Amino acid sequence: MSALTGAAATQVAERVRAETLWSRSYRARHALQSIGGRAYPRIFGMLREPSWLFFDLVFPILNMSSIVFLLRSRGVDEAWVSATILASALLTFWASVIWMMGAQFHWERDSGNLTLYITAPVGLGSVALGMAFGGAVGVLFRAAIIVVAGALLYGAAYTIADPLLFGATLLASIAAMYSLGICLSSIFLVSGREADHLGGLLNEPMQLLGGVYAPVRNLGAAGLVAVGILPLAPAMDALRQLALPQLGANGLLPVQAEIGILVAMSVVFGVIGRFLLAYIERVGRVGGKLLTRAD
Amino acid sequence: MVSPSQHEPIARSSAAVEARGIGRVFQAKGGPVTALQGIDLRIEPGELFGVLGPNGAGKSTLIKILSTLLLPTSGTASIFGLNVATETERVRRIMNIVAGGDFSGYGLLTVREQLAMFAQFYGMPYREGMRRVDGQLEAFGIADIGDRKISALSTGQRQKLNFARSFLNDPWILFLDEPTIGLDVSAARDVRSRIRAFQAEVPGRTVLLTTHYMAEADELCDRIAIVDHGRILAQGTPAELKRMVQREALFIVGLDEIPPSTPLETLRRLPGVVSIAVRDAADAGNDISGVASPMVRLAIGLRDDASLAGVITALAGAGAHLREITKSEPTLEEVFVQLVGRGIAESDAEARP
Numbered sequence: 001m002s003a004l005t006g007a008a009a010t011q012v013a014e015r016v017r018a019e020t021l022w023s024r025s026y027r028a029r030h031a032l033q034s035i036g037g038r039a040y041p042r043i044f045g046m047l048r049e050p051s052w053l054f055f056d057l058v059f060p061i062l063n064m065s066s067i068v069f070l071l072r073s074r075g076v077d078e079a080w081v082s083a084t085i086l087a088s089a090l091l092t093f094w095a096s097v098i099w100m101m102g103a104q105f106h107w108e109r110d111s112g113n114l115t116l117y118i119t120a121p122v123g124l125g126s127v128a129l130g131m132a133f134g135g136a137v138g139v140l141f142r143a144a145i146i147v148v149a150g151a152l153l154y155g156a157a158y159t160i161a162d163p164l165l166f167g168a169t170l171l172a173s174i175a176a177m178y179s180l181g182i183c184l185s186s187i188f189l190v191s192g193r194e195a196d197h198l199g200g201l202l203n204e205p206m207q208l209l210g211g212v213y214a215p216v217r218n219l220g221a222a223g224l225v226a227v228g229i230l231p232l233a234p235a236m237d238a239l240r241q242l243a244l245p246q247l248g249a250n251g252l253l254p255v256q257a258e259i260g261i262l263v264a265m266s267v268v269f270g271v272i273g274r275f276l277l278a279y280i281e282r283v284g285r286v287g288g289k290l291l292t293r294a295d
Numbered sequence: 296m297v298s299p300s301q302h303e304p305i306a307r308s309s310a311a312v313e314a315r316g317i318g319r320v321f322q323a324k325g326g327p328v329t330a331l332q333g334i335d336l337r338i339e340p341g342e343l344f345g346v347l348g349p350n351g352a353g354k355s356t357l358i359k360i361l362s363t364l365l366l367p368t369s370g371t372a373s374i375f376g377l378n379v380a381t382e383t384e385r386v387r388r389i390m391n392i393v394a395g396g397d398f399s400g401y402g403l404l405t406v407r408e409q410l411a412m413f414a415q416f417y418g419m420p421y422r423e424g425m426r427r428v429d430g431q432l433e434a435f436g437i438a439d440i441g442d443r444k445i446s447a448l449s450t451g452q453r454q455k456l457n458f459a460r461s462f463l464n465d466p467w468i469l470f471l472d473e474p475t476i477g478l479d480v481s482a483a484r485d486v487r488s489r490i491r492a493f494q495a496e497v498p499g500r501t502v503l504l505t506t507h508y509m510a511e512a513d514e515l516c517d518r519i520a521i522v523d524h525g526r527i528l529a530q531g532t533p534a535e536l537k538r539m540v541q542r543e544a545l546f547i548v549g550l551d552e553i554p555p556s557t558p559l560e561t562l563r564r565l566p567g568v569v570s571i572a573v574r575d576a577a578d579a580g581n582d583i584s585g586v587a588s589p590m591v592r593l594a595i596g597l598r599d600d601a602s603l604a605g606v607i608t609a610l611a612g613a614g615a616h617l618r619e620i621t622k623s624e625p626t627l628e629e630v631f632v633q634l635v636g637r638g639i640a641e642s643d644a645e646a647r648p
Contacts, residue, residue, distance in 0.1 A: 003339040003517060012340045012499035013309040016375040016467045022418070030418040037415030045403035076314075100558035113398035117363050121388040121414040169543055287365045288321055292364060293436075295588070 001040040019155050036121040038130025042100075042138050054141055056092070062088055064088035067213055068154050082157055084152030086243055087212040087236060089143040094210070094232050098141045098202050101181025104131055105189040105280075107292055113234055115292050118284075132178035134279055141173075158243040166242045169255065172262035173235030179266045180231055183272030186280045210281065211236050215250040230266050234258035309646030311468055311501035312338035314359060316370035319356050319525075321343025329354040331449055331525040334370065338518075340467075340499040342488070347506060347627065351447055353525040355472055357573040361503065362392050362470045374468055388418070389464040393457045404448030406437065409445055417464035424463070431459035435489060437612045451482035462493060469493070475511060487515055509627040515582030520628070521634055528634045532611075538634045543569050543596040545623040546603055550591050554613035561569035562595075565609060567602025570647060571595050590618050 005013055024028070046052060067084045108114040116126050147166075150156040152274040160166045184202070188195040207213070209222065210232030216223035217237075238258035241251040284290035317334040320327045331353045338344045346354045359365035361372055363383040370578050372379045377386050394509040407428060414424030432438040439445060440448065448456065454474070471490070475483040494500050495548055506512050512519050513533050515548035529536060553559065553573075562571050574594040605619075610617065632638055 002494065002498065003342040006338055008498075010309040012467075013307070013375045013580065014312075016389055016499070017385070018338075019378060019467075020377065020388045022388065026418070033415040033418070034419075036413045040408070041401045044408075045401055046627050048403050112397050113401075115364065115392070115394070116399055116413070117416070118364060119387055119390065119392050120413070120416045121384065121418055228577050247588070276637050285364065288319075288359070288563055292359065 005182050019094075031123070032122070032243035033134060035130040038073060039134030039137070042134025043129065046138050053142075057145055057149075060088050060092055060142075060146055061153075064146070064150065065153070077246075078155070079244050081154055082150070083240050083244055083247060085147060085154065085156040086158070086239060087148070089146045090173070090232070090236055090239065091207065091212060092139050092143045092146060093174060094206070095203070096135050097177045097181040098133050098184070098199050099129060101128075101178060102184030102188045102202070103195055103199055104176070105185045106192075109189065109291065118281065124281060125274055128182045128273065130276060131185075132181060135179055135181075136174050151174060157246055158242055161245065162242070165255070166239070168240045169235075169242060169259055169262070169281060170267065170284045172259050173231065173239065175270065176231035176235065176262040176265035179269035183269050183276055186273070186276035193229050206230060206232060211252075215240070215247075215252070217250055217252040227252055227258070227261060231262060231269075233240055234265075235263045238262070247283045301333045307480055308373050309340070309376065310337050310373070311340045311375055311499075312336060312344070312372070312503060314357075314370065314372040317357070317360060317367045317372055318369035319360060319365065320368045321351075326438055329525055331360075333368070334525075336520065336527070336530075337502060338366055338503065340375070340501055342476060342517045343494060343495070343502045344505065345504045345506060345512040345519040346522055347509070347512045347631070348520050348522035349507055352522045354507075354522060355519070355522065355524075356525075357390070358472045359471045362390060364385060364640060389467040390470065391461040391464060392431065392470040392472070393454075393461045393469075393474050395454070395473035397457050398453065399443045399457070400453075402444060405440040405442050405447070406445065406447055407432070409456065410460055413460050414463055419464070427463050434462070434492075435459050436485065446538050448454045449555070451478055452498065454478055454486065458489060461602055462489075465497070467499065468501045468503065469503060473506055474504070475506070475508065481500075483511075487511070489512075490515065509631065513627050516557075521631060523635045529630075533627060536627065540630050541625045543598060544600050544603075546597065546627075547574060547619070547621045547623050548593045548606070548610070548617065549619035550593065550610065551589070551616040551618060553591055553593075554610065554615045557613035562609060565602070565605050567598045568606060569596040592619075594623070602643055 027147050039239070046154065063084055068081050071080050072086065102164060105114060108117070117124060169275070184198075191198055202295040209219070210216070210230055211219065211223065212232065214225055216233050217256045219226065223233070228235065234253070235258075237252050241248050252258075280290060284292075302490050305531050308641060312415075314336040317331055318329070318337075319331040320329050322328075334353075334357060335473065346357060348354050360375065363386050364577050374386050374390065379386055401412075404412065410428040410431065411424060414428055415421075417424075419427065429438070430442075432441050437452060437500065440452060445453070445456070456473070469490075475486055478486065490502060490504075494502060498499050499531065504512070516533065518530060518532050520527045521534060521536070529539065531539075550643060559571050559573075562568060569580055572594050574592040594644055595603075595606060597606070600622075607617070607620070628638065
């Protein structure tokens with residue numbers, strides 16, 4: 001038996017407690033490291049499974065093709081074909097937000113990872129940011145392939161007069177969508193078995209409200225509401241205006257206003273997401289079932 | 296790594312684990328379910344403490360509370376003086392946890408990548424983290440599968456990986472919840488030996504182990520608490536617990552046969568003898584000439600060890616050939632049965648829905 005008692009135990013306990021006092025700069029570095037650590041499997045792990053890459057690319061391209069054929073059969077302007085391809089690329093981010101952000105903690109709980117995250121000295125916020133960053137980088141690659149495939153298969157062409165503005169809009173769009181994803185990750189976790197239904201609800205109906213294949217301007221008041229609460233809507237509307245100026249008249253709001261909305265969404269959803277993560281941890285520790293898998 | 300920036304507010308406990316009146320009630324559909332009630336526990340730094348009990352006894356609930364996963368509904372608990380309910384961040388910096396049958400991780404990552412990811416979560420600078428990853432892979436004998444995907448690992452390899460992960464941050468307290476469940480004998484032995492080595496490396500490292508394997512608890516633990524229905528029924532060293540059920544010294548004496556001139560009744564009348572019974576008759580193997588040699592074993596209960604001399608003298612005087620004498624210790628299973636009123640396997644069967 002090697003138990004310490006008396007002065008030796010007191011000394012060890014004091015040393016242990018001293019080790020738990022992390023400086024602010026150390027915590028900041030740790031948070032960044034944790035974000036990188038969680039992003040890693042998203043960026044590199046995915047590339048190891050060729051079948052995933054295949055399905056993640058083939059299905060969106062097939063979906064995109066069906067709409068392209070429909071548009072061409074109706075004889076619409078070819079710019080709408082390019083818009084469809086741009087929408088398909090943006091939808092890969094949206095799908096990732098629903099399934100790889102929203103449903104992720106639910107899956108992490110069932111696999112036992114969430115228990116390890118909670119008991120590690122890493123905040124759920126860093127884990128969620130790592131998921132978002134890794135997801136965005138991984139999907140960016142797939143979105144680029146879809147755009148290239150669209151150009152090669154259907155001759156899609158874009159006129160981007162201000163690449164910097166386009167890049168900033170894309171960045172703001174991604175930030176807003178993944179900030180919402182952080183909120184969804186908590187909501188999906190709380191909703192338990194309803195998570196799959198929630199994911200379905202956020203998929204096709206949101207594509208309509210997001211103005212993916214038809215401008216949100218055509219939705220009237222519903223379009224305005226969508227632009228105010230659904231990142232997909234201002235993102236799609238702004239990117240379409242920037243990449244296809246010939247369709248600019250179909251934009252709902254000026255691009256700068258939509259960028260402002262996206263930035264505001266990033267901040268607001270980020271704050272709400274942080275609150276929700278703290279909430280689920282608190283509720284999980286009180287209730288006892290939310291954070292650990294059912295044995 | 297550490298930069299103290301706060302002062303300790305008050306005198307704190309020096310115990311590695313201190314629990315006072317811990318209770319936990321879960322709200323279930325059929326009404327409240329009490330998982331723990333009135334748990335008082337003190338584990339000193341450096342101890343390997345076992346919590347032994349059947350499924351549903353409250354072992355995992357206790358670990359979840361102490362490892363900050365769950366809040367108690369009553370009582371308080373601290374780890375090295377840090378309150379598990381209110382100082383969770385600090386507690387998490389010095390602890391780690393391994394659960395049996397744990398299939399956590401990302402199947403697409405390699406073993407080394409998975410550990411490197413957790414090294415980041417545990418706050419290690421990258422190079423230091425990788426040095427520790429390689430060290431743990433070596434220590435657990437899994438360096439050769441460092442580049443294998445997690446999805447391709449066997450159960451034993453996965454559990455060794457879990458242990459390697461849990462040792463990465465050099466935790467001061469390690470919670471092991473049924474860690475060897477589902478492991479084969481060899482893998483379980485490796486893991487147990489590594490736990491002992493881990494503790495021996497740094498004085499003060501503490502392990503809290505839950506198990507319902509009696510032999511594991513007996514072999515590993517400095518002290519054990521036996522729990523059932525959310526209560527601690529007894530706690531102490533394995534020897535102390537066994538003494539609780541051992542009211543007499545029990546010896547097993549092997550003879551070639553019971554001498555006809557000294558029947559058991561005669562032996563029972565010897566001073567200090569409490570009971571004598573034929574335990575079994577066995578084949579003791581072949582004698583020197585190759586002839587099969589039977590053996591009779593007597594279970595002899597004595598008031599004290601010294602009374603054995605009289606029994607042996609009587610048997611030898613009657614011409615009996617002694618083959619073996621062993622002192623029989625009670626097992627933890629016997630302790631458990633006495634305290635709980637049923638065997639652990641029986642309790643597990645009752646706990647199943």
